[in-house]
């Protein structure tokens with residue numbers, strides 16, 4: 433295990449102090465945490481300091497500013513100034529930078545994973561998987577960048593039109609706290625590939641690795657101002673949405689905040705991508721392999737302490753296998769290892785904040801009051817290691833005997849709480865699965881592929897996983913139906929959200945046909 437401190441080996445660099453100890457380069461924790469024009473800068477009009485906790489221990493990790501309008505303006509102006517140069521590059525040139533950044537992420541994967549654990553409290557092996565995926569996303573859009581192009585239409589009389597696909601300008605990104613480095617990667621990589629410049633506001637709970645993302649891009653040669661990071665809470669996000677120099681906001685977070693952002697962006701006629709919450713279903717049919725169904729349910733509920741927007745938290749199980757499924761799921765949950773997220777054996781880390789842990793526990797209490805039966809978990813755990821005493825550890829919770837009208841079944845809990853609901857027919861399962869205002873994701877577990885596709889076609893969700901859950905290849909679009917938002921991240925689909933089309937018509941005749949003109 434490592435400790436951070438000034439007794440460590442110090443290297444003075446251009447902008448800040450690097451501390452290296454036991455393989456961890458802690459440049460990232462030294463601040464300042466705003467990153468504008470290729471350097472870390474102190475806030476000029478922070479309204480107050482925000483103390484950021486380590487979820488694993490409850491100790492203070494760092495202090496960030498609640499950046500004000502002037503900070504936001506500085507970041508946006510830097511991004512505007514960088515736009516002309518960045519957008520004038522060829523896609524191949526922009527793509528090379530992204531591919532180099534992917535390489536850097538791979539080289540620094542262990543260090544970045546540890547920083548992500550400090551910020552989020554998630555198990556370190558999960559952070560490694562996340563970071564490795566981020567390298568893939570950067571590499572994918574690095575390859576895609578040179579293919580971003582327009583169209584040509586041949587028209588009567590030799591006339592023709594070309595449709596240019598142009599960047600939007602400055603894109604603003606705002607993110608949640610569950611996948612900090614991934615969220616900035618998913619937004620910045622396609623935005624930059626398309627020729628936009630970027631200003632990102634991470635969650636105030638997980639500010640650290642987004643700045644390192646900016647530094648990595650600077651290190652590989654991306655010009656200053658192309659990627660900027662400003663720290664702060666909701667008011668900083670609001671200022672970014674309202675800034676007239678921002679062309680678009682790409683947001684990941686809750687539905688209520690998404691609604692506020694959409695309203696704020698309406699005033700400036702800004703485009704929005706909204707990646708919002710969910711209450712996704714998983715349909716487990718009786719012919720499924722029970723072990724695989726349990727594995728998919730765990731992947732769909734218990735990664736990152738259950739704080740995953742696409743979790744399939746409403747697990748509809750066909751009645752004949754209900755008992756066996758539950759037994760197997762509970763056995764598997766009880767084998768999960770709760771504790772120090774830096775321990776490679778740990779499978780359940782710390783919930784993001786005490787407030788959030790209490791919210792999750794409150795949902796479980798309400799569920800029991802409404803008639804749900806607790807099969808396992810749902811308790812705050814105090815790991816034996818005393819240094820974790822201030823952390824927020826919850827045991828993975830399985831609730832059964834659930835009904836569609838219970839609060840725990842209707843509302844997004846965003847914690848390790850799975851609700852099990854029995855069903856009898858395919859039609860019933862589909863209708864109940866769709867009976868929610870959300871529509872982010874869904875899972876179908878069956879050996880019958882015809883049924884799997886018949887059911888998938890009827891599910892109201894932006895992504896359906898057949899015989900797996902929470903899989904995010906960079907090539908495939910991700911985003912919501914209904915209240916879970918709109919716009920798509922990942923895949924070629926994201927290019928539509930980061931570009932605008934300009935039609936250029938060319939008249940080839942030297943004499944225009946103009947019936948309303950008289951000599």
Ligand SMILES: NC(=O)C1=CN([C@@H]2O[C@H](COP(=O)(O)OP(=O)(O)OC[C@H]3O[C@@H](n4cnc5c(N)ncnc54)[C@H](O)[C@@H]3O)[C@@H](O)[C@H]2O)C=CC1
Pocket residue numbers: 606607608609610633634635636664665666667668669670673684685686687688689690692693706707708709710740741742844846872
């Ligand atoms: N669909 C998706 O891809 C994902 C969705 N989420 C959703 O995010 C939620 C959990 O994340 P939280 O950080 O608690 O969400 P949140 O909505 O409270 O905050 C998200 C971000 O918005 C900022 N913000 C808050 N008020 C704002 C305002 N008025 N204007 C601009 N920015 C504002 C916050 O500072 C933060 O950076 C859950 O509902 C979850 O489902 C989380 C991850 C992925």
Ligand SMILES: NCCCC(=O)O
Pocket residue numbers: 610611614739740741742904
């Ligand atoms: N890696 C999962 C994407 C969804 C989320 O951020 O919650």
